[in-house]
Amino acid sequence: MNKTDRMLAIVIELQRKGVLRAEDLAAKFETSIRTIYRDVQALSEAGVPVAGAPGVGYSLMEGYFLPPVSFTAEEAVALLIGADFVEMRLDAEYGAKACSSQEKIEAILPENVREETERIRSTIRLLNERGAKTRGQEKETFEQLRQAILRKRRVRFRYSKNLPDPDGYRHSERTVDPYGLVFSQGVWMLVAFCGLRRDIRHFRLSRMNELAVLEDPFRIVPGFRFQDHRPVDDRNVTVRMLVDQAIADRVQESDNFYMESFAPGEEGWLATFRVRRVEDLLQWTLGWGAAVRVLEPESLCERLREEIKKMLGRY
Template sequence: MNRTDRLLAIVLELQAHGRRRAEDLAKTFEISKRTIYRDIQALCEAGVPVVAAAGQGYSLIEGYFLPPLRFSPDEAMMLLLGADLMAASFDAEYRQAAHAAARKIAGALPEQQGAEVKSLRATIRFVPSGAANQHETSLLPQLRRAIVAKQQIRMIYQARHGAAALEREVNPYGLIHTGKSWYIIGFCMLRQAIRAFRIERIAELRILSSSFERPSNFSLDEDQRNDRSLRIRVLFDHESAAWVREEPSFYAVAHEPCDAGLLVTLLARNEHDVSQWLLSWGAHVKVLEPDSLRQLLAAEVERMVENYQNTKMLLT
């Protein structure tokens, strides 16, 4: 990135985030703090109203905004495709906002550039994985409002198949979309720890009047990495190896071809995170470790066999 582009990017960063320290900006743009100091001075000399607060960092004077930006064809294309992806992944409220944003971007492009981008955009489509879950999408707007307002939520939550539904009070920190399902990440008062809750398992939801403060060091990315401590190794036969690569588990971190087939390593929170995915592969997979997962799957298979045998007896 040349200096002119970086200066513009620094202004956009301050405009988007309100206040940033020199070390944060240096890390973002992969340059030294000394270079950031020079860049800030250059912006001030150019008339950009950057304000420095001791120990707090830099910010723009309230009310300062950049004039409308001009996009390159690639930039416009990525913005429009991003809007298409969001429209395919989010609920109706955000879908409308994504369509509106796309119309504004497309309408601001010069005629020739707009025609080129429209032609390229018509060749790409994002298809949602599976049918939309109406219950899930109906809860998303409420959860987003609770996250932004930093208000506690109370919910009736079905932990997993067979477990009793429990009332939970949670400080909602953020949302994660895995490609198939939405999760709310937050501090659970019952467990006194940060937990992930699958939104489609929320039977009832209520936003409370009580507020909370999100920890300043909380990061959705870091939380997801730190939350998965159970190491699992499984072996798929040659017949299924190609399909496993095509439809990997959300928890898979490594795929290693070997003489016996495909060795897959997964990191999960517990055995139940991957049990249904592994069962779906039937006899094509063997659990190498841990033993607790092997026992869990064996017990489930025994129950399945018993169910089939009982069904046969009922029919006769």
């Protein structure tokens, strides 16, 4: 990064963060503290009102805003594609905001940059096919939860969960404190404090029904930070399967969430998974038919035999 770019970046960082020490800026831009001192001096001489307080750091004087900055074609493409994703995956309100943001970005681009941006965008697509777009009901759930999170209001819903029960699933009513929404492995999940379990839990939006936003306010559990939260990995069951060479590429492309490794062997490809319970892989394994053979654990083999017997009874 040259001096001019770094000085502009310093102003942007101060505008974003408010107050930053020279040490923070030096670490951010991978340069020396002395270089930051010189850059700040140059900014002051250029008329940028940078204030410095010993032991506190640098800040921009109140009321100063950086004039609109220009985008490179690549930066503009990143923003426009991001807006496409928001329109596809979030609720109608954010979808409309994404469209208006695209129009504003395109309007301020110089003609040469706009043409290059259009050329690059023409080579990238976000397919809006069946299953690729968040379903209507899920979008409504997302919008309700987003509003509840912002207002800090509890929500209540019926939740369906696959379990090794005779009917294969179970419904339960949950009242939770919604903390945030996470998009992972193509699935929207709610991170919330569950009143039933008295702990932080994760709920798939696609499994929620009869959602209601309550008027009861809530407080976040002391010490909890949504941005730092990582779910406990409780997948303690190891599953190994032998995959025929003929379908190895398709199995790998399936990008199964539980797959830990996929390596070639003498008799085929060895797939290793970690799951909470063997039922997590039951339907997936059946879908590949005889081209996949379970090596361990025996409990999954037994469940497959039971399921195949049920299938034979129907046919």
